[in-house]
Amino acid sequence: MNIQIQNKINHPASKKVTVFSTLRDACSEDWAAYINHKFVQQLGDGSLPKKCFQHYLIQLYLFSKHYSRAYALAVFKSEHLDDLREAASHVDLQLNYEMALHVDYCAQWGIDMDQLDSWQESDANRLYTRYVLDQGMTGDLLDLLIALTPCSLGYAEIGSELLSDPATKITGNPYRAWIELHGGHEFQEGAQTMSQFVDRVAERRGISINDSTNKRWRSLKENFRTATQMESRFWEMGLHPPTL
Amino acid sequence: MNIQIQNKINHPASKKVTVFSTLRDACSEDWAAYINHKFVQQLGDGSLPKKCFQHYLIQLYLFSKHYSRAYALAVFKSEHLDDLREAASHVDLQLNYEMALHVDYCAQWGIDMDQLDSWQESDANRLYTRYVLDQGMTGDLLDLLIALTPCSLGYAEIGSELLSDPATKITGNPYRAWIELHGGHEFQEGAQTMSQFVDRVAERRGISINDSTNKRWRSLKENFRTATQMESRFWEMGLHPPTL
Amino acid sequence: MNIQIQNKINHPASKKVTVFSTLRDACSEDWAAYINHKFVQQLGDGSLPKKCFQHYLIQLYLFSKHYSRAYALAVFKSEHLDDLREAASHVDLQLNYEMALHVDYCAQWGIDMDQLDSWQESDANRLYTRYVLDQGMTGDLLDLLIALTPCSLGYAEIGSELLSDPATKITGNPYRAWIELHGGHEFQEGAQTMSQFVDRVAERRGISINDSTNKRWRSLKENFRTATQMESRFWEMGLHPPTL
Amino acid sequence: MNIQIQNKINHPASKKVTVFSTLRDACSEDWAAYINHKFVQQLGDGSLPKKCFQHYLIQLYLFSKHYSRAYALAVFKSEHLDDLREAASHVDLQLNYEMALHVDYCAQWGIDMDQLDSWQESDANRLYTRYVLDQGMTGDLLDLLIALTPCSLGYAEIGSELLSDPATKITGNPYRAWIELHGGHEFQEGAQTMSQFVDRVAERRGISINDSTNKRWRSLKENFRTATQMESRFWEMGLHPPTL
Numbered sequence: 001m002n003i004q005i006q007n008k009i010n011h012p013a014s015k016k017v018t019v020f021s022t023l024r025d026a027c028s029e030d031w032a033a034y035i036n037h038k039f040v041q042q043l044g045d046g047s048l049p050k051k052c053f054q055h056y057l058i059q060l061y062l063f064s065k066h067y068s069r070a071y072a073l074a075v076f077k078s079e080h081l082d083d084l085r086e087a088a089s090h091v092d093l094q095l096n097y098e099m100a101l102h103v104d105y106c107a108q109w110g111i112d113m114d115q116l117d118s119w120q121e122s123d124a125n126r127l128y129t130r131y132v133l134d135q136g137m138t139g140d141l142l143d144l145l146i147a148l149t150p151c152s153l154g155y156a157e158i159g160s161e162l163l164s165d166p167a168t169k170i171t172g173n174p175y176r177a178w179i180e181l182h183g184g185h186e187f188q189e190g191a192q193t194m195s196q197f198v199d200r201v202a203e204r205r206g207i208s209i210n211d212s213t214n215k216r217w218r219s220l221k222e223n224f225r226t227a228t229q230m231e232s233r234f235w236e237m238g239l240h241p242p243t244l
Numbered sequence: 245m246n247i248q249i250q251n252k253i254n255h256p257a258s259k260k261v262t263v264f265s266t267l268r269d270a271c272s273e274d275w276a277a278y279i280n281h282k283f284v285q286q287l288g289d290g291s292l293p294k295k296c297f298q299h300y301l302i303q304l305y306l307f308s309k310h311y312s313r314a315y316a317l318a319v320f321k322s323e324h325l326d327d328l329r330e331a332a333s334h335v336d337l338q339l340n341y342e343m344a345l346h347v348d349y350c351a352q353w354g355i356d357m358d359q360l361d362s363w364q365e366s367d368a369n370r371l372y373t374r375y376v377l378d379q380g381m382t383g384d385l386l387d388l389l390i391a392l393t394p395c396s397l398g399y400a401e402i403g404s405e406l407l408s409d410p411a412t413k414i415t416g417n418p419y420r421a422w423i424e425l426h427g428g429h430e431f432q433e434g435a436q437t438m439s440q441f442v443d444r445v446a447e448r449r450g451i452s453i454n455d456s457t458n459k460r461w462r463s464l465k466e467n468f469r470t471a472t473q474m475e476s477r478f479w480e481m482g483l484h485p486p487t488l
Numbered sequence: 489m490n491i492q493i494q495n496k497i498n499h500p501a502s503k504k505v506t507v508f509s510t511l512r513d514a515c516s517e518d519w520a521a522y523i524n525h526k527f528v529q530q531l532g533d534g535s536l537p538k539k540c541f542q543h544y545l546i547q548l549y550l551f552s553k554h555y556s557r558a559y560a561l562a563v564f565k566s567e568h569l570d571d572l573r574e575a576a577s578h579v580d581l582q583l584n585y586e587m588a589l590h591v592d593y594c595a596q597w598g599i600d601m602d603q604l605d606s607w608q609e610s611d612a613n614r615l616y617t618r619y620v621l622d623q624g625m626t627g628d629l630l631d632l633l634i635a636l637t638p639c640s641l642g643y644a645e646i647g648s649e650l651l652s653d654p655a656t657k658i659t660g661n662p663y664r665a666w667i668e669l670h671g672g673h674e675f676q677e678g679a680q681t682m683s684q685f686v687d688r689v690a691e692r693r694g695i696s697i698n699d700s701t702n703k704r705w706r707s708l709k710e711n712f713r714t715a716t717q718m719e720s721r722f723w724e725m726g727l728h729p730p731t732l
Numbered sequence: 733m734n735i736q737i738q739n740k741i742n743h744p745a746s747k748k749v750t751v752f753s754t755l756r757d758a759c760s761e762d763w764a765a766y767i768n769h770k771f772v773q774q775l776g777d778g779s780l781p782k783k784c785f786q787h788y789l790i791q792l793y794l795f796s797k798h799y800s801r802a803y804a805l806a807v808f809k810s811e812h813l814d815d816l817r818e819a820a821s822h823v824d825l826q827l828n829y830e831m832a833l834h835v836d837y838c839a840q841w842g843i844d845m846d847q848l849d850s851w852q853e854s855d856a857n858r859l860y861t862r863y864v865l866d867q868g869m870t871g872d873l874l875d876l877l878i879a880l881t882p883c884s885l886g887y888a889e890i891g892s893e894l895l896s897d898p899a900t901k902i903t904g905n906p907y908r909a910w911i912e913l914h915g916g917h918e919f920q921e922g923a924q925t926m927s928q929f930v931d932r933v934a935e936r937r938g939i940s941i942n943d944s945t946n947k948r949w950r951s952l953k954e955n956f957r958t959a960t961q962m963e964s965r966f967w968e969m970g971l972h973p974p975t976l
Contacts, residue, residue: 065569065572068563068572068576069563069564069566069572072560072561072563072564072575072576072579073560073564075556075557075560075563075579075583076381076382076557076560076561076564077381077382077383078557079382079463081553081583081587084553084556084557084583085583085584087560088556088560088579088580088582088583088584089580089584091560091563091576091579091580092576092577092579092580092584094576095563095569095572095573095576096573096576096577096580123855123859126859126863127855127858127859127862130859130862130863130865130866131858131862133862133866133869134862134865134866137320137321137381137865137869138320138321138323138384138385139321139384140382140383140384140387141382143384203459204459204460204463205459205460206450206451206458206459206460206461207450208459214450214458215447215448215449215450215452216448216449216450217450219323219448309813309816312807312816312820313807313808313810313816316804316805316807316808316819316820316823317804317808319800319801319804319807319823319827320801320804320805320808322801325797325827325831328797328800328801328827329827329828331804332800332804332823332824332826332827332828333824333828335804335807335820335823335824336820336821336823336824336828338820339807339813339816339817339820339821340817340820340821340824343813367611367615370615370619371611371614371615371618374615374618374619374621374622375614375618377618377622377625378618378621378622381621381625564869564870565869565870565871567870567951625808625809625869626808626809626811626872626873627809627872628870628871628872628875629870631872691947692947692948692951693947693948694938694939694946694947694948694949695938696947702938702946703935703936703937703938703940704936704937704938705938707811707936
């Protein structure tokens with residue numbers, strides 16, 4: 001079995017056409033720049049400087065507050081019980097479970113909570129979260145979710161790609177835990193659930209993957225592209241930690 | 245020239261298919277109940293008790309604060325310059341021009357500002373404006389505008405219908421000014437501009453009047469129907485002034 | 489030990505001065521009308537007609553969707569991690585735990601999910617939730633939380649009062665489970681946590697219970713009073729089920 | 733008469749203690765860095781490179797869309813008629829009057845509308861407007877207005893300072909129109925009205941300039957400081973036009 005085929009099997013998002021896969025294909029260059037960013041490559045081969053990863057971890061912590069606010073906004077904007085519940089579980093999971101894990105993980109990398117709370121959001125960080133929140137307030141639930149997909153579904157794709165890529169170093173890679181978390185079964189399942197959430201909301205809002213003539217695709221693509229570019233800039237920020 | 249033909253000429257909204265006319269036709273029973281409400285009929289033949297009209301005027305004043313907030317929300321939710329400008333002109337017009345006219349008109353009916361500020365919003369009033377505002381926050385610009393159309397476009401249709409209806413009493417009707425305002429050229433033009441605004445936003449949001457299969461029509465109709473029913477309840481409230 | 493003293497012991501909210509207790513005392517008549525409403529009395533002595541309670545349960549289910557949206561808005565509007573987490577736990581608890589319990593409880597009262605989803609929000613219901621959501625959007629986190637307290641803290645007080653009132657019938661009372669739930673330890677603790685949440689946010693927003701001269705107390709009281717009156721109307725609605 | 737005294741006379745904002753002057757004094761270093769930015773100095777002596785000013789003008793045009801949305805949000809968040817009207821007049825003024833003037837002014841500097849609409853918001857631009865909008869959604873009307881003051885009141889102070897500064901070159905300065913607009917009577921009056929608007933809202937929200945112990949001052953100062961720093965970065969951006 002060659003690596004191409006194995007990749008398809010390991011990569012759930014590529015299995016069928018979804019709103020996410022449609023947007024990803026429509027913005028393939030921006031997507032590739034994000035998914036295969038130098039930061040990701042250096043995570044994969046373990047060459048990423050420690051201070052870059054630490055900077056990334058701190059910014060991700062600051063990011064998660066506003067990311068949670070965005071999912072809370074998704075609850076607020078939900079009209080159907082399944083959407084309310086789906087979004088609500090994200091909000092609680094992030095704030096009352098994953099954030100604690102993240103703080104623990106930061107501790108393993110020598111970052112303590114005092115440091116976490118004393119750092120400022122970087123521009124790349126602030127630009128992305130406030131963009132997502134503004135999309136959510138300006139538009140509807142679909143606009144909000146699309147702005148979130150490059151993060152929630154992109155990380156799953158990156159994890160999956162890294163795990164299935166023979167160039168990835170696992171043994172002795174200081175970033176092994178990061179790779180195995182995001183490539184792992186639980187994270188992949190979460191991504192599929194999110195993708196289905198997006199598809200369900202899209203359908204109710206009149207967007208069908210079988211109808212490419214709908215004029216709203218234009219703004220959805222623009223939204224997806226902008227959010228994807230902002231994710232790339234988040235990686236870029238990671239490569240440039242502030243000198244202390 | 246028979247009255248049917250005259251009606252068509254005087255009634256711009258009926259001339260062509262718009263998002264508004266599509267929704268109106270889809271909710272024709274609810275629409276008819278609103279447009280031909282007993283309150284409207286009594287405006288037309290001049291038989292409406294004075295205290296009912298006074299109650300209506302007071303509630304309309306209280307209504308206009310939140311109605312203006314809804315148009316302000318439309319500015320906030322606009323992404324294109326033409327939409328921003330269109331909505332902005334409504335906000336200023338209502339708060340800094342029409343409200344003063346309304347206060348003057350109330351004075352002619354023996355209602356002074358002290359009274360205006362001491363009255364409470366009636367349930368029917370509060371239910372409608374808060375519904376519109378919640379639609380606007382939950383959904384996108386189109387959802388917000390659709391919730392507003394039964395008011396902005398319905399009043400124009402009522403005015404036009406009353407003016408062209410031979411049963412309407414003009415001379416000696418104490419409500420003549422109301423009828424002539426809402427049936428008049430300026431108000432009809434404003435309604436056409438609003439209808440075009442809705443059509444433009446709908447198109448950008450992927451809703452075409454030529455594609456009835458779009459699943460979002462369902463929620464748009466539900467929204468339009470709810471707002472229309474709330475307008476009927478506003479008339480109903482007018483018929484039942486509080487006893488003092 | 490007389491019942492007065494026992495009442496004080498059982499009634500945690502009365503133990504010390506809080507923002508909630510200050511507002512409750514400032515609106516004591518409206519508060520008493522809500523807490524001692526005929527609906528509550530009939531819960532206590534078991535005389536409430538079954539169809540009234542069923543109507544109430546159905547409306548409470550419809551209420552809980554928008555109540556959860558209000559807590560989601562509290563997450564969105566939180567700037568501090570403790571507030572984010574506190575509000576987030578409410579959102580998930582309500583949507584992914586309590587709602588299921590409520591549906592089970594409804595089933596015990598002969599109401600199935602099909603019925604739940606086919607009922608319309610009553611006016612009293614819709615007026616209250618949309619009021620809370622509009623307060624939250626118009627004001628800050630404190631305005632939002634104050635509009636929620638008559639529900640979250642009032643139900644705890646009602647449960648506690650009923651449990652400690654010798655006139656309350658426990659054995660054989662069909663509403664025993666309701667009384668024991670809301671008067672029980674877990675619910676009382678939840679109310680105390682909510683009260684502390686309100687106090688913490690109030691302090692950050694410049695409201696101190698030791699400074700009664702702050703001009704913002706006026707709008708906070710108005711807000712609390714309106715929300716309390718809307719809770720009374722919710723009970724009133726319960727006493728008047730629609731005839732089918 | 734020395735220049736110090738003349739300055740006081742020409743500078744209305746300094747005449748009495750306001751919420752704005754209190755915040756400005758509390759953030760005096762950040763404020764000075766903004767008011768006396770190199771970009772401002774080069775406007776004053778006419779040495780600013782043309783391409784810097786053109787870049788600034790284009791970004792200001794893009795800025796004004798979201799700045800208008802922020803004032804629309806102020807309408808939405810207003811509870812009192814005077815606030816509704818004050819904010820509404822800003823929205824309409826900006827979108828339907830000042831924007832046209834700005835487009836004309838851009839034309840004089842060789843920038844046409846096609847260029848205006850093809851440019852992207854710079855980071856410094858986007859960071860500021862989205863910050864203001866997020867403050868407005870997270871907080872109350874006062875939080876929103878405070879985030880706007882460094883722009884609306886700062887530009888008036890800069891204009892006034894430049895006009896009264898003997899180092900300013902008027903005759904032959906290509907930026908003379910800019911200086912005379914912002915230092916002129918109409919703009920100064922507009923700033924005073926805005927400052928009074930802030931004071932009125934602050935008072936209703938429980939903030940008194942005579943009570944420095946109110947804990948909310950802390951977040952108001954933080955807000956003001958952040959917005960002021962973002963204004964400095966807007967100038968900084970102006971100094972670094974993209975190479976084409």
